[in-house]
Amino acid sequence: MTANLLEFDLDGLAAYCEQLGEKRFRATQLFRWIHQKGASDFAQMSDLAKSLREKLAGSAEVRALQVISEQASADGTIKWLFDVGGGNAVESVFIPEDDRGTLCVSSQAGCAVGCRFCSTGHQGFSRNLSTGEIIAQLWFAEHQLRRRLQLAEGERAITNVVMMGMGEPLQNYSALVPALRMMLDDHGYGLSRRRVTVSTSGVVPMMDRLRSDCPVALAVSLHAPNDPLRDNLVPLNRKYPLHELMAACQRYLEAAPRDFITFEYCMLDGVNDTPELARELVALVRGEHSATRAIGPVSCKLNLIPFNPFPESGLIRSPRERVQAFAKVLQDAGVVTTVRKTRGDDIAAACGQLAGEVQDRTHARERMSRAPIRLQPVSSPRNPGHH
Numbered sequence: 001m002t003a004n005l006l007e008f009d010l011d012g013l014a015a016y017c018e019q020l021g022e023k024r025f026r027a028t029q030l031f032r033w034i035h036q037k038g039a040s041d042f043a044q045m046s047d048l049a050k051s052l053r054e055k056l057a058g059s060a061e062v063r064a065l066q067v068i069s070e071q072a073s074a075d076g077t078i079k080w081l082f083d084v085g086g087g088n089a090v091e092s093v094f095i096p097e098d099d100r101g102t103l104c105v106s107s108q109a110g111c112a113v114g115c116r117f118c119s120t121g122h123q124g125f126s127r128n129l130s131t132g133e134i135i136a137q138l139w140f141a142e143h144q145l146r147r148r149l150q151l152a153e154g155e156r157a158i159t160n161v162v163m164m165g166m167g168e169p170l171q172n173y174s175a176l177v178p179a180l181r182m183m184l185d186d187h188g189y190g191l192s193r194r195r196v197t198v199s200t201s202g203v204v205p206m207m208d209r210l211r212s213d214c215p216v217a218l219a220v221s222l223h224a225p226n227d228p229l230r231d232n233l234v235p236l237n238r239k240y241p242l243h244e245l246m247a248a249c250q251r252y253l254e255a256a257p258r259d260f261i262t263f264e265y266c267m268l269d270g271v272n273d274t275p276e277l278a279r280e281l282v283a284l285v286r287g288e289h290s291a292t293r294a295i296g297p298v299s300c301k302l303n304l305i306p307f308n309p310f311p312e313s314g315l316i317r318s319p320r321e322r323v324q325a326f327a328k329v330l331q332d333a334g335v336v337t338t339v340r341k342t343r344g345d346d347i348a349a350a351c352g353q354l355a356g357e358v359q360d361r362t363h364a365r366e367r368m369s370r371a372p373i374r375l376q377p378v379s380s381p382r383n384p385g386h387h
């Protein structure tokens with residue numbers, strides 16, 4: 001079978017080249033051709049011996065993902081839909097800003113966690129992406145954009161990667177880690193650890209493994225300051241409740257490239273956006289909450305994400321004033337808090353709107369439509385003006 005060289009991090013490629021009787025420095029050259037120059041044709045790799053190029057042509061290829069569609073938003077955001085076979089498709093989103101270019105990368109076709117407010121979660125789960133399928137999103141976007149923006153040799157289009165596309169990256173750990181290593185590798189994309197972010201809904205044991213295997217920046221999708229509400233919004237909380245999650249965050253900080261964890265909090269109208277819950281959140285991160293009393297304060301930044309609606313969710317975005325009021329409670333308590341700008345929502349490329357095409361094997365849609373909706377804040381009365 002033809003090997004796909006996108007599947008190999010540098011050590012993997014060295015092992016592969018060794019099988020062909022080649023020294024490690026050849027693997028490094030080959031790796032640089034593929035990832036730094038975006039080459040996929042071995043004939044082009046002029047500093048490799050002709051005999052090696054011929055050997056490679058007979059046994060290997062650089063197999064990119066097929067692009068099904070590309071959509072550009074009025075704000076410069078670009079969304080690509082990639083075919084990953086078997087009726088599945090995944091999405092990547094490029095978000096340009098003044099001082100950086102961020103690529104949001106998918107890790108699975110679908111997602112098995114099934115968060116209520118997430119379009120991917122509603123699609124159910126089909127399968128994990130391979131290392132090659134994860135890195136192919138960056139390989140394609142980086143080299144495509146370099147050509148399109150006519151960047152000079154050595155200039156980068158993508159300066160930051162966030163694993164915030166479709167899927168729960170820490171439920172696809174073994175494919176994720178080599179892909180992260182390729183992003184960090186100086187012979188690959190050369191991104192610093194602080195510019196690569198893994199976002200997780202809280203797979204506690206894998207947070208610990210990531211801390212020792214490849215400690216990149218970490219974002220944790222919190223969405224609620226207490227277990228009853230979080231159980232409802234992020235079903236994984238029933239397995240790894242807040243006191244375990246917060247302790248894992250605390251441990252992660254020992255190795256993290258930044259001295260804070262980013263907590264993401266999706267603002268849902270009448271569900272998790274009251275001032276009482278903001279105060280409970282302050283208590284949680286300060287170590288003044290039953291879930292954190294044993295571990296003390298957790299150094300963090302809060303990122304409030306206005307909910308991006310999609311038809312099946314039955315949920316509504318919090319009004320701007322409520323988001324501002326929530327942010328103010330946090331800020332007044334000294335918790336660094338930002339409200340995320342919504343980008344690319346005109347092309348359904350905003351957080352949680354990525355749905356791709358998923359051959360659901362978990363019957364998520366059925367399950368979610370049967371499940372009772374109990375999404376009121378548990379610890380505080382609803383805003384009376386709201387009924």
Ligand code: SAH
Nearest residue numbers: 118164167168199200221264307308351352
């Ligand atoms: N599975 C990982 C990473 C992908 S989701 C995780 O959950 O962290 C990336 C981010 O988008 C998460 O913080 C997630 O909670 C948020 N998100 C999901 N659906 C959303 C929606 N409809 N509106 C706004 N943010 C959403």
Ligand code: SF4
Nearest residue numbers: 111113115118121201
């Ligand atoms: Fe999965 Fe993340 Fe969506 Fe939850 S928010 S369903 S963990 S992709």
